[in-house]
Amino acid sequence: MAAASSRCGRVASALRRVGSSLLSSGCVAQVKTRSDKMESERVTKLEFAVQMTCDSCAQRVRAALEGQPGVRSVSVDVGREEVLVEASLSTVEVQALIEATGRRAVLRGIGGSEPDLGAAVAMLAGAGQIQGVVRFLQVSEERCLIDGTIDGLEPGLHGLHVHSLGDLTRDCSSCGDHYNPSGRRHGGPGDAERHVGDLGNVVAGPGGRASFRLEDSQLKVWDVIGRSLVVDAGEDDLGRGGHPLSTQTGNSGERLACGIIARSAGLFQNPKQICACDGVTLWEERDRPDSRARAQQVVRARLSNGSGRDHFETQHRRVELLSEEGRRRCSGS
């Protein structure tokens, strides 16, 4: 308990350093960057498939969501097993509220703008138990919402960056440098002088979870599909650390986990309930503990001979394979 309190204290200290506040429980991981203005309160529309068979189920789901801070509206359709939520909460937070009723929920689509400007998802995997899902939603021409949860991290700050290559042939080491189309120096997400891929730091709480919801004005969904997202072992100094690597990488250490950024479904674009491949339902798929990591393993294995290819070709092939894998598995991403 003392050790946990100590870790909690370190995380609290880290959060204070980045100018953010702890939630009421004192040790809940809230993921922040140094620049508070990057945090997003924007309302997005989240479409969940929720296992419901009766009106009373629907009422319980509705009751679990309505009135919650950050939830603006709730629409439940029992026949279609569909719950549409307008909220400024993260996808994981909304999913947790629904699943607190004892029902399983799978995010099927996300939207935030008319017309649909695009969405993407990266499933992060790495050594050990690190896993994460990070979603990108282009909410306007100028703003990209980045919503994610990464588990299995050491408590504290971790640099998060979009890298230029969607290449996992040598795990995260083949992802290339930070995505930097304008040839700039490394910086923080609130800086004009930065790499487009510089998303700053996320903060993992004592349980190892980093959960975050940010907005970025430089990163565009259409520019990063086919590239990769990497979370690092250490804190990104945002170019201010004085270390030789500060202006290149933020000196944030080893690459811990990574994933290819693939296009994902907008609202109502993903109606499948059962996988054509093996008859596994969406709900069974949801409960497979290794489903995220497995999708990436398949991609890696199938591209194990691709290391000598032109990177451009490799990227496109990876996106095709991810799409193919996604269709085959009907994962709902």
Ligand SMILES: [Zn+2]
């Ligand atoms: Zn950078």
